[in-house]
Amino acid sequence: MSSPLRTRRLWIVLAACCVLAALVGAVVRWGSAGPAPRAASSAPTTATVPTSAPPTTPAAVPPPAGLPVITYDPAPKGFPADPEPAGRTRTAEGLHPKSNLGVYDAPGGTPLAFLAPTILGVPVTVPIVARSAGWVAVLLPSANRTIAWTPPGDWDVTPLRDQIVVHKGSHTLEWYRDDALMRSWPVTLGAKATPTPLGRTFVLGRSSLVGDVYAGTDVFALGAIPDDPEAVPAGLRGAHIGIHTWYNDYTLGKDDTDGCVRLTKSGQQLLLKEIVPGTSVVVVD
Structure with a gap:
């Protein structure tokens, strides 16, 4: 139981x-x-997941035919300042216009000038420093610490491997390739009245100058110009800042030029063999 x-x-x-x-x-x-x-009920029974529209390329206003063309003379005003004037990141690409290219103050903004394929017969390659919605920003030639924007168009992209960094404090020029230091040299920089401009610029081209003072080698003309053009001797007004050698090395490590960067003859000869137009140059304190 x-x-x-x-x-x-x-x-x-x-x-x-x-x-x-x-x-x-x-x-x-x-x-x-x-x-x-x-x-x-008129309300949906399932939640709708919002989707973001793909970014669109801002339309480019056609540049008027009468806009100025950027030459060796100072560039037109109105372009934006370089957002990273002392940036040490190597610019790995350059832009080469295949025809007169309209350059603007912002993506989809106002066209202010034309960038030509050549300046004084020298092919132009400008470093690409930023991209936004299909547009690219480049360092502007014949101006200091200034950029310009351009839309997709009639231009080519050139790879850039090198960078030159000039240290004003130590009076040293460093050459980098693929971000690795290759060589460095002592240099002479601008005097107090005509200082070497700070900031990012680039190798615009090379030219031969007559006379023995340049030690028989070509000169690199940079995109930069003197910060105070009136301070340089009358014979040099309108000239760009350059990198070149000199007939002697007595002033290396000092401030003695009209704004240019002087280095040894052997250093200049090596750079002339290795450096291509469009290579970025940054001058830092």
Whole structure:
């Protein structure tokens, strides 16, 4: 004969089984009949996930035919300042215009000038320093610490491997290739009245100058111009800042030029063999 405790437990188990059977039956009946009809509603029954539209390239206003063309003379005003004038990141690409290229003050902004394929017969390659919605920003020639924007168009991209860094404090020029230091040299920099301009610029091209003072080697003309053009001797007004050697090395490590960077003859000869137009040059304190 079962004890009262066993009898009580048996009744609890039987009751639980009945409840479980009732629940299973209800679920089966609900699934076969479907849920109870709901009142009609105009609201969607599922959440809509918002999607962001792909970025679009701002349209470029056609540049008027009468805009000035950037030459060796100071560039037109109105272009934005370089956002990273002392940036040490190597610019790995250069832009070469294949025809007169409109340059703007912002993506989709106002065209202010044309950038030509050549300046004084020298092919132009300008470093690309930023990209935004299909537009590219380049360092502007014949201006200091200034950029210009241009849309996709009639231009080529050239890879750039080198960078030149000039340290005013130590009077040192460093040459980097693929971000590795290759060589360094002591240099002469601008005198107090005609300092070497700080900031990013680039190798615009090379030219041959007559006379023995340049030690018989070509000169690199940079995109930069004197910060105070009136301070340089009258015969040099309108000239760009350059990198070149000199007929002697007496002033290396000093401030003695009209803004240019002077280095040894052997250093200049090596750079002339290795450095291409568009290579970035940054002058830092």
